[in-house]
Structures are given as structure tokens and as C-alpha cells.
Amino acid sequence: QVQLVETGGGLVQAGVSLRLSCAASGRTISGYALAWFRQAPGKEREFVASIGWSGGSTYADSVKGRFTISRDNAKNTVYLQMSSLKPEDTAVYYCAADSRPTKYDDSRSYDYWGQGTQVTVSS
Numbered sequence: 001q002v003q004l005v006e007t008g009g010g011l012v013q014a015g016v017s018l019r020l021s022c023a024a025s026g027r028t029i030s031g032y033a034l035a036w037f038r039q040a041p042g043k044e045r046e047f048v049a050s051i052g053w054s055g056g057s058t059y060a061d062s063v064k065g066r067f068t069i070s071r072d073n074a075k076n077t078v079y080l081q082m083s084s085l086k087p088e089d090t091a092v093y094y095c096a097a098d099s100r101p102t103k104y105d106d107s108r109s110y111d112y113w114g115q116g117t118q119v120t121v122s123s
Contacts, residue, residue, distance in 0.1 A: 001026045002112040004095050009117030014087055020080040022095030022114055030073040033101050035110060036080045038091035038119075047105040048093070049080060058104055063089075085121045092116040 008020040020036070035050035049069040051057045057069050068081040078095055096110035103109050 002029070002032065002097050004097060004112055004114035006093060006095050006114040006117040009093060009119045011120045011122065012085060014085060014121055014123050016085055017081070017083045018085060018119065019082070020093055020095075020117060020119070022078045022080075024076045024078070024097065028073065029071065029076050029078070029097060032097045032099050032112075033104065034069075034071055034078040035096045035101075035104060036069060036078075036093055037096060037107055038089075038093045039116075040088075040091040043091075045094070045107050047107070050101075050104040051078065052104070060105070082119075085119075087121045087123045090119060090121050092118050 003025045006022045033052050036048040037045050038048050039045040047060050049059045051069045051071050066084045071078045094116045095114045097112040098110040101109035
């Protein structure tokens with residue numbers, strides 16, 4: 001079992017940066033693919049970014065060039081650096097982990113989830 005805890009959310013103004021962290025426990029994450037998803041009120045959960053075992057990453061088009069996902073296996077932590085935030089980035093952000101996700105951008109591929117952290121971007 002892998003337990004995930006997200007931190008770093010908050011209320012910020014548009015244009016600023018924010019870094020989310022997701023600390024894992026229970027198992028080392030070095031053998032897991034990790035991802036960030038988000039869910040805005042009234043909308044379905046959507047893919048944001050993922051990072052594989054070797055460090056290769058993928059991004060949703062809506063965040064490409066603004067967000068960066070990274071991992072520190074020594075700290076058992078995955079990060080999401082968010083820059084140039086927009087009001088439409090407002091959502092609850094979740095981190096997810098799986099040892100063998102079938103599709104990196106599909107939430108159904110991930111077995112382990114954090115409880116989420118709220119990010120609110122004001123205009």
C-alpha cells in the first residue's frame with residue numbers, strides 16, 4: 001500500500017507561482033509512475049501531468065509550458081511546480097501513483113490517491 005499526502009495548495013492571485021508536494025509513505029515510489037490530476041467544481045477529474053520511473057513526463061495541453069512535474073525518490077516525494085497561474089487552474093489537485101499504469105493520463109490507471117489540496121486562483 002502507498003499512502004499519499006498533498007500539501008502546498010492555497011489562495012493566490014493570477015500570474016503567480018505555486019508548488020505542490022505529494023509525500024508518499026508505505027513503499028518507496030522509485031518503482032511507481034506518479035501523476036497529478038485536478039477536479040474543478042462541477043467538472044470531471046482531469047489529467048494534469050505524469051512522470052514515469054525514468055523521469056519522462058507528459059502534460060495536459062492546458063498546462064504545458066507552465067507546469068513542471070518532478071520527483072525526488074530519496075525523499076519519496078513528487079512535486080508540481082505551477083507558474084503563470086490562471087483562474088481556470090482553480091481546482092482540487094490530487095496526486096496518484098501506480099506501479100504499472102496502462103495510460104498515464106487516465107485516472108482509472110492509478111490505484112493510489114491522495115486526499116487532494118485546494119488551489120484557488122483569483123483574477
